[in-house]
Amino acid sequence: MNAVRVGMVGYKFMGKAHSHAYRDIPMFFPDAPVPVMQAICGRSAEGVGRAAAQFGWAEAVTDWRELVARDDIDLVDINAPSDAHKEIALAAARAGKHLFCEKPLALTLADSRDMLEAAEAAGVKHMIGFNYRFAPAVQLARKLIAEGRLGRIHHFRAVFLQDWIMDPAFPLVWRLDKKVAGSGAHGDLGAHLIDLARFLVGELKEVVGMSETFVKERPLPSSMTGLSAHGSADGATGPVTVDDATLFLARFESGALGSFEATRFAGGHRCTNAFEINGSLGSVKFDFERMNELQVYFTGDDADVQGFRRVLATDPAHAYAEAWWPPGHTIGYEHTFIHEIVELLKSLQENRQPVPNFHDGVLCQAVLEAVERSIAEKRWVSIDEM
Amino acid sequence: MNAVRVGMVGYKFMGKAHSHAYRDIPMFFPDAPVPVMQAICGRSAEGVGRAAAQFGWAEAVTDWRELVARDDIDLVDINAPSDAHKEIALAAARAGKHLFCEKPLALTLADSRDMLEAAEAAGVKHMIGFNYRFAPAVQLARKLIAEGRLGRIHHFRAVFLQDWIMDPAFPLVWRLDKKVAGSGAHGDLGAHLIDLARFLVGELKEVVGMSETFVKERPLPSSMTGLSAHGSADGATGPVTVDDATLFLARFESGALGSFEATRFAGGHRCTNAFEINGSLGSVKFDFERMNELQVYFTGDDADVQGFRRVLATDPAHAYAEAWWPPGHTIGYEHTFIHEIVELLKSLQENRQPVPNFHDGVLCQAVLEAVERSIAEKRWVSIDEM
């Protein structure tokens, strides 16, 4: 398989990020199968038509049911709003298409499991879009842990801090509507932390959490682009039905202790997706706002020169570096999607499941819901219980 | 009151820090009452004699009961191991002495309350040694919050990370013995975080926590100085009876959300006592390893120059700066004790209770024990319950 014909559903923020990845992959990863940008689908003919032209898709369509049934599509890329994921994925799987679904897999754990089952029943490949795994600095963290260079892991602490809805005048966009988004900071941001925790440290065993909605009523939206938006002119408001912030503590199966916080009310943090891991032989720190860097500490360093090293993960020794620029020439957010989709394309070529896949989506969702149950019932909840 | 005659019990790490403060105050804070270093007390005549000579105390004694009863002592400074605090404080209060007690006030909430009652019954002044409040950068954080410049506080997240006992060969020093220390990282480090939380954001309402002892058995100690130590030569070991790490989530009375973590297993962190506070109008970040700095963010800054400011709290506008050096010339750990004791001396001069005092010690202890109960019973615990 040297070319993969893609049909994509969704054309906003994630649609743009994925489109760019498809566009750039042949240039930077010439050994990967070539993604063919066959058709892009959206509800607004005008909107999706404009996106198709701008992003470079051969065709724009408005009926995803038709799209997923087409013979000239190998892979269905689902980045429509979260509440639409399941139906599309099930239909695409039934049609024998490989699946690439943005996170969260679905709004509920039950739905996520249905999606995984459908994909497995259809025998197709399935990937979920946890793109942060694919930052070279995160790959380096993973490598250090996998090689035992941090020893036994004791601590994982992670925060995903944003501040884009702090203004009470910011309108009630779909991400603040539980019916469409499932949850707020928890599912949007916390899901990434959970996935990184699982990627780097392993499975969680039990959790206890709390959450809050600081601004409970907001103006209805009049327009929205990306993460920015404007409120209604007529002063109409509606209730925020998701969490502004969710925190939880966790124990990992390995015995490590975890701390997680996702919030959209941390002023000064545009996109602080940050974690620190402490092991018996060393530690690593990552902050997505400086995504090319990993701070690394080794307990075994000479006694007079112990300290966190600021490693710029752009050297030949680092993941993906050879595809890009000389050392010290950094890459950005969009590159995580390129690396992610390269993994997907290679998995198709090699006839294996990509990683992370729907299993990871289901396991992440299980933790998300365990935290929600923990909050609702004010108690520790075991992941096994889910 | 222009001079305060001090009798001090304890001469190790905190004894050294306090002694230095008494020694330096007349030079840098000439308007404060002069502390007279009357007598220092310890169990080892040789050890305390050497300390007296080195630190500049007029006299060395070995019987604290005699010391607290002396007529020529106005203030009793208690920095003996934690399990001795209560008995000394009660005797000193009965003798009508003002009290300065290192944290934790006592090993249990009940004992702490006894100490507060005794101090109140005796009508003496009582202070507790939460020295981190007195870093100028922390004072600046407090000022910004008190003046409303951060708005309504949404988040407080704090960690106190150390790594001095990560080596399993590190011996079983008294701080790892529950009978003497009460608890491990929780009481030693977490107590400081709780006090800072109360100082900066207000009272906590409910908590849920978890803890772990990663290294459960250690060599018996052969010698110890400060925080360093050596293990026994004969290979004898004993059980660690305190926590290596304790984390908890909290809700504040105000509705703010709190996250707390204290650990001695965070490689690369010698003394990271760090917090971040997010309010509706701004944020602050502090890390004790860079104790002269406060990171400050305002949501109201011009749209193109928003970002955390690194404020070096050594300007004339900052607390205590006039006592020290020109802007940019930093101070260190020991200065927090100087500022703390200046507050104590001035409170005596002004005939008012110093802050923080035994009330703060009791309230901190209540949170510590609520967390412990929460861990033991695996549930949320209300502070009121304590």
Next chain:
Amino acid sequence: MNAVRVGMVGYKFMGKAHSHAYRDIPMFFPDAPVPVMQAICGRSAEGVGRAAAQFGWAEAVTDWRELVARDDIDLVDINAPSDAHKEIALAAARAGKHLFCEKPLALTLADSRDMLEAAEAAGVKHMIGFNYRFAPAVQLARKLIAEGRLGRIHHFRAVFLQDWIMDPAFPLVWRLDKKVAGSGAHGDLGAHLIDLARFLVGELKEVVGMSETFVKERPLPSSMTGLSAHGSADGATGPVTVDDATLFLARFESGALGSFEATRFAGGHRCTNAFEINGSLGSVKFDFERMNELQVYFTGDDADVQGFRRVLATDPAHAYAEAWWPPGHTIGYEHTFIHEIVELLKSLQENRQPVPNFHDGVLCQAVLEAVERSIAEKRWVSIDEM
């Protein structure tokens, strides 16, 4: 002009960066004229053929003289080794093509002037590739200065620190050969600093410099890719004929003082292209290794919260931000070329000279040579003298 047909000479490091920009511009800057990747030219038919396929050029050719004469080419992009720039540019200008030339314009000031004259005589547009101007954080620095928000500029200090040739076993690549490269760190790295100085602070008046070649003899190269390379197997060596490091002091026409240093021997610095500017009302700091950030200080901030702000130049208020991702989602090195070429394309559309253009290339070269003369003659050299 809605489309610009490009013929490019060169296909290595800069060729890749330019190609990617042409490829991505239609997606992210749909309002700019569309660059049509008509033909790419290189000496090795095999090499350029592979590059054409990988980068997305319609055609690969080996004779640049034919290329620049073709009717279906509007713009000639010159990123061949520096010693070839002049001849290609002159021919292309004579053929009436617009010119986009990588820095340095030429190996000598005289050649640079010839190129500018040729472009002017031909009445074509001409741009030079000082890509660092186009980092959003650098654009913000420029904006703050232009709006007077830093006041009168007193100081500009800049370093461009790399470490890729520190190993004496690193071979004698073309960048270390004066005949091909013109100079070493000075022309390669220092040229960028000079351009940033001119862009941000204005023209230089006089300079005095020094330089050094730390490793004077190196193995002959056996192969080279990007900035990496391998030495010869047979142990043959040759002399390094360029500078490893060049430093100089400068006075600006405005009276500001400048300090410049370019070196390839600064261990730990992969690509530290950094400057700081101090004005009477504020300061800015930039480091390319954290290219999304600008540190900004204002003397007029409130007395208790003065400090450098870390501004992440990804907000809507920042240059180019709307083309990319939400705030906090960073971009990378390659994006500077995209912005640069957008400026070029728009200048063609608007029938004006792009900035920076060959005038800037000549003025930069004048400073480079003034520094070289200053070093040769061990004296201050006025730019006017050149």
Next chain:
Amino acid sequence: MNAVRVGMVGYKFMGKAHSHAYRDIPMFFPDAPVPVMQAICGRSAEGVGRAAAQFGWAEAVTDWRELVARDDIDLVDINAPSDAHKEIALAAARAGKHLFCEKPLALTLADSRDMLEAAEAAGVKHMIGFNYRFAPAVQLARKLIAEGRLGRIHHFRAVFLQDWIMDPAFPLVWRLDKKVAGSGAHGDLGAHLIDLARFLVGELKEVVGMSETFVKERPLPSSMTGLSAHGSADGATGPVTVDDATLFLARFESGALGSFEATRFAGGHRCTNAFEINGSLGSVKFDFERMNELQVYFTGDDADVQGFRRVLATDPAHAYAEAWWPPGHTIGYEHTFIHEIVELLKSLQENRQPVPNFHDGVLCQAVLEAVERSIAEKRWVSIDEM
């Protein structure tokens, strides 16, 4: 010699720093000879009397000639304004007193040499106050270089950036008067950089510099304390006769390249005394505003974890650490003076010259004057020429 009786001339900024050191040494360095604070001298009887009481001197006097002749004085500490250093030092040397002189040794190289000769003729010990050498992080840099762990040194670049006189309304204090201060930023700040360069990298060979006075006329001062001051009420002004900023390039005897900048017009920098050193095996970076930290890089680190380490120089492996607090508990500016004077006291005890001594003062002055000559004559000046 177990006690050293000190007579000190000067009681302002440096007088306070030295006094504090004498006061604290017996507590933290009990093995050093005890400094006896015999008498402090100043022109204003009231001022010096207040200082004596506050700082803890046994006696306050106003005639330094009497002081240096007294039998009960072993060591004369000279921190009066710079123009008074020579006369006092000569008289004290003639009286057989050991000498401790603040930098700069004198206003001219000739005077400095006279002072060194006088001290040598008298056979006394002589120390100069280059306190920054004594920061533990600077000591670590020295150790790494001395042990060859940075290899051959290629680059030394240093800045001393302050901003306390940026406001044109700041008055004409003595530090801005050439007759009293000798020079401005150059002698005050640059002298420290030169000393650090010599301490860490070795002797300089030749220099070329430039300087500027940005604000040429200032209000006459009405009062002054430390580095702060207020302007005259009547609007009288006077000319600034020293440099606001001086930069220079240097070649070291070893072949290393040096860059130096001292300025009082770098907004946002309260006291950035910073240097970086690049050697063939590694690099170090220091910034006094974070004086407990040294950034350390080794070229030999594993390929995937290369990066500057942030070393907090508070570990047992670091200089002076055992005298202070546990790892991670930082020290401040004043501690550099304590370490400096411990070196002085120990040298007296061991009957050897302390380091740095008047030789270092002379050599530093030679560089300062070479730079001044270079500026006056606009040419490179060899240090030998001086």
